Amino acid sequence: MxxxxxxxxxxxxxxxxxxxxxxxxxxxxxxxxxxxxxxxxxxxxxxxxxxxxxxxxxxxxxxxxxxxxxxxxxxxxxxxxxxxxxxxxxxxxxxxxxxxxxxxxxxxxALTAEEKRALTELERAITGVASRHPEARVEGKPAGFALHTRGLTPDAAQAAQRDASRTIGATLPGVTHRAGKDVLEFSVVAAxxxxxxxxxxxxxxxxxxxxxxxxxxxxxxxxxxxxxxxxxxxxxxxxxxxxxxxxxxxxxxxxxxxxxxxxxxxxxx
Ligand SMILES: [Mg+2]
The missing domain is CATH 3.40.50.1000 (HAD superfamily/HAD-like)
Structure with missing residues (x-):
């Protein structure tokens, strides 16, 4: 060599x-x-x-x-x-x-037209989830939303996260889910x-x-x-x-x- x-x-x-x-x-x-x-x-x-x-x-x-x-x-x-x-x-x-x-x-x-539509849909869905779980907090992100459950009882946190996963999984199958500590993130971008x-x-x-x-x-x-x-x-x-x-x-x-x-x-x- x-x-x-x-x-x-x-x-x-x-x-x-x-x-x-x-x-x-x-x-x-x-x-x-x-x-x-x-x-x-x-x-x-x-x-x-x-x-x-x-x-x-x-x-x-x-x-x-x-x-x-x-x-x-x-x-x-x-x-x-x-x-x-x-x-x-x-x-x-x-x-x-x-x-x-x-x-x-x-x-x-830089979202495509399709991603922008998905983001609007996602906002509607996550707002619905938040209205059913008022202690959970929604954070807007550049290409999605995060559902924060810190401070909730374990049962309430689990219920909110499960609701979000099911709701968004059912209506927006293309959205990426990412779980963190006391947070569940959803993103419309698969860049x-x-x-x-x-x-x-x-x-x-x-x-x-x-x-x-x-x-x-x-x-x-x-x-x-x-x-x-x-x-x-x-x-x-x-x-x-x-x-x-x-x-x-x-x-x-x-x-x-x-x-x-x-x-x-x-x-x-
Ligand atoms: Mg590197």
Whole structure:
């Protein structure tokens, strides 16, 4: 095995070459997962922070013409904003593609017409449930509703949750149910990172994209890439990505190389 000889600061030779080629595209979109890619994985999600070297490279990239950087995360937009520390100009996509902040002042959930109809139906259903269980509390979410049962007796909580599950399951079979501690959440969105990549490509009119991710849900984003794009799996695990990096330090190095190649290309160097 001679791979070591072809690795530059943790970046395999074929990826270096692909980065050099990508840097020459007319309209470049660099899309990055957050946890495990920009930020090392941590036990408490609120403690996650981007590698400062990656942040520096991202800051360099967003200042270049014809270049867009986007974070594409399973986190809510609110959480992503709070922990990523991303510089101005970086586009944010949260909830696996259900929430968007594309810098056009229209931050929020991008629901299809069908999802909007489902959300209205869901509101009607959950309001009905709440009227039968007045101690339960309904919270509106970007793409759904949460039924909180904290403080209720166990019997009352169970009755309210069962009523909600049955009512919504019967009338809105496409709605996703997620149970938490003293809460039952319902969402009308079944977005994936593939949806996020399609939307991002249209929004940025990208002529080529890079996507780097470390998790199973990132495979949807890799699969949405096209010839000429660049896919980078971070860490171990099966993947359809064409390139792989060891961890967040190598991602920082890759972004530094890309920023440098892109700047040199734009300067005609
Ligand atoms: Mg991740």
């Amino acid at each position: 001679t791979a070591q000889a072809h690795v530059f600061d943790g970046i395999p030779g074929p990826l270096l070459e692909a980065l050099r080629s990508l840097a020459k595209t007319a309209q470049l979109t660099v899309a990055l997962d957050f946890d495990g890619v920009l930020a090392p994985l941590v036990d408490r999600p609120n403690d996650a922070r981007s590698d400062p070297k990656s942040l520096q490279a991202i800051s360099d990239l967003v200042l270049l013409s014809g270049t867009t950087v986007a974070l594409v995360s399973g986190r809510s937009l609110e959480s992503l904003r709070a922990v990523s520390g991303s510089p101005d100009g970086v586009l944010l996509i949260g909830s696996h593609g259900a929430e968007y902040d594309l810098g056009d002042g229209r931050a929020g959930v 994936t990172k593939a949806d996020a990549m399609h939307r991002l490509r249209l929004h940025t009119t990208a002529t080529a994209m890079l996507y780097a991710g470390d998790d199973v849900t990132d495979e949807d984003a890799f699969a949405a890439l096209e010839p000429g794009d660049l896919s980078v799996k971070v860490g171990a695990g099966a993947t359809v990505a064409l390139h792989r990096l060891h961890g967040t330090a190598e991602v920082a190095q890759m972004l530094r190389v890309l920023a440098s190649d892109r700047r040199n290309h734009l300067l005609g160097a």
